[in-house]
Amino acid sequence: MSSTSHLASQISTSVAQKCKVSGSCSVMLTGGRTAAQLYEVWRASGEFPLLRNIQFFFGDERCVPPDDAESNYGLAMRTLFKYGVPATCKITRMDAGQIDRDAAAWEYERQLPKAIDILLLSMGEDGHIASLFPGSSALCETHRRVLPVKAPKPPFERLTVTPCVITQAQKVFVMAFGENKTAVYQRAKLAPSDVSELPARLVLNATWFFDSQTEI
Secondary structure (H helix, E strand, O other): OOHHHHHHHHHHHHHHHHHHHHOOEEEEEOOOHHHHHHHHHHHHOOOHHHOOOEEEEEOEEEOOOOOOOOOHHHHHHHOOOOOOOOOOOEEOOOOOOOOOHHHHHHHHHHHOOOOOOEEEEEOOOOOOEOOEOOOOHHHHOOOOOEEEEEOOOOOOEEEEEOHHHHOOOOEEEEEOOOHHHHHHHHHHHHOOOOOOOOHHHHHOOOEEEOOOOEEO
């Protein structure tokens, strides 16, 4: 079984377990090429169409129209939800295209549950997660749950959840496929408190997926 297939299966199992206990589950999606591969595999699995009572959220969004190629929502709709949203499930989109981005952040924050049940993240080669990049002031946020931020690469304008959401999530899966990302993870463990240098240190206790192994 490939790493991506294994991850898709793990997510489905966690969702099913949460639904069995609570009757519903909140899942926060991520973006990027690895996420696109995951969503294709997850959608194609026999487990995805059986999902019920799931509310999908997004950990970050680029300030582009929802049908833009750079939109994380658009990515999910083209891959995971290509053939529709499973019965009784709901998608809550970050409306990052609003002119007033702070208002958009507040609006999304109000729609979030107290804690996300299952949070999916991709780590970049610079150690960023969601749209929390090294040195970002949002990494120090202790009250706001969603903020407008500027990324060091295009699209520059974005909305992102803050550590207030990430550290409260009940189950976190982090994708770090590629040899360079494995090295970043190993470096992150050497100084786990320096979140500003490597934001991925926020989730060192998560379930990490690499090219050929899973580390808990």
